[in-house]
Amino acid sequence: MPAKPQTPPPPEVGSLVLLCLAAWAIPGVGHIWQKRRTKGLIFLVALPLMFAIGLAIHGRLFPFDFSDPFVCMIAGAEFGGGLPYLIGNALGLGAGQVRAVTYEYGNTFLMTAGLLNLLVVIDAYDIAVGRK
């Protein structure tokens, strides 16, 4: 009788949480951690670069203002960017210039970079639990 193929044991919750936190903080690290180096390196370059472009063209890093749901949602999307968001805030970047012609583009770059990073985190999680 042929032996049944062995499925790898599911990873521990602690290591999954650590993986997701690392993948969120530094875009692409979740993939590099799981030996998908090419994808991880591309994410590591592309997402912070997209975030940096957003800041450079006068996008704004919005605060978590719970009195304004839309501002809060934008802040949540940008927060998805991980360390670039925290570093940008700490350095006082991302004040945003409403009168700049590229202001809305900058916001779009910042929000999209954050949301894409969240998708990358979910992808890293899926790989870790064996769904991909």
Added chain:
Amino acid sequence: MMQSHLLLLVTFAFFVSLVFALLTKDDAREQLRFGGMMFGGFLAAAIILGWLMLPFPF
């Protein structure tokens, strides 16, 4: 700094297509095909919608 709307559009489309191609496909050939189609779709949609909106008075 970049102020060209078209250049910003192309840059944005490139990054989004790149990430989605890598997330959704595993084979390099498929990634290139999917990413290229998505990138082209972004540009075509923007140009066509821009043309359609041209007569709007606001």
